[in-house]
Ligand SMILES: [Zn+2]
């Protein structure tokens with residue numbers, strides 16, 4: 119194991135997984151679920167891409183982002199699996215994969231989503247943001263203010279925003295016990311930062327896949343679903359119904375669907 123997320127997750131020794139996401143609302147069945155932070159065994163995770171895909175389906179996820187550290191081999195393998203599976207399987211439970219990468223920057227981990235290639239590691243986070251943007255990707259801050267894993271600090275996030283760096287999202291829910299201490303602080307700070315909230319499991323073990331997720335809902339109150347084009351979703355963080363929906367991520371998924 120690398121140093122990321124060093125606490126042993128629940129269920130890693132075969133015990134049943136204790137759900138860490140708050141219960142979904144009664145009408146959650148019609149909402150899509152996206153786990154936007156996942157690792158495979160081509161990185162420092164323990165689950166093969168096939169296992170990740172199988173487990174994602176078993177947990178009824180609709181979108182998964184494969185975000186191995188500093189490379190995209192796991193994402194590539196999973197994309198191959200999806201491309202080669204029988205149409206019956208895809209039709210029965212369609213699943214969308216986002217090509218992602220958790221980049222090791224000098225200031226802490228940083229996630230790029232919708233990438234075409236990995237971003238160079240061990241540079242300043244500003245350079246990583248530029249590199250993600252150059253690929254047309256989205257920037258998400260994982261486990262913000264986390265103390266046990268290399269994470270962007272409050273000061274760094276403040277500074278980036280002050281200097282006009284376009285952060286797209288912030289992981290307000292990451293179930294790792296290493297992040298539990300910062301959770302309420304981050305939630306409060308994001309009241310000022312106003313970044314789109316995401317939830318991601320950061321799963322390094324199959325048992326944790328889907329332990330946190332971002333909900334995809336159809337439209338917000340101000341935009342009735344019928345006015346949105348088909349496939350338009352507003353993402354809403356799985357643990358709360360009141361956070362600002364990360365619309366940009368929804369838009370990117372939609373654009374990808376249209377290109378396909
Ligand atoms: Zn990390």
Ligand SMILES: [Zn+2]
Pocket residue numbers: 122123155157220260320
């Ligand atoms: Zn991670």
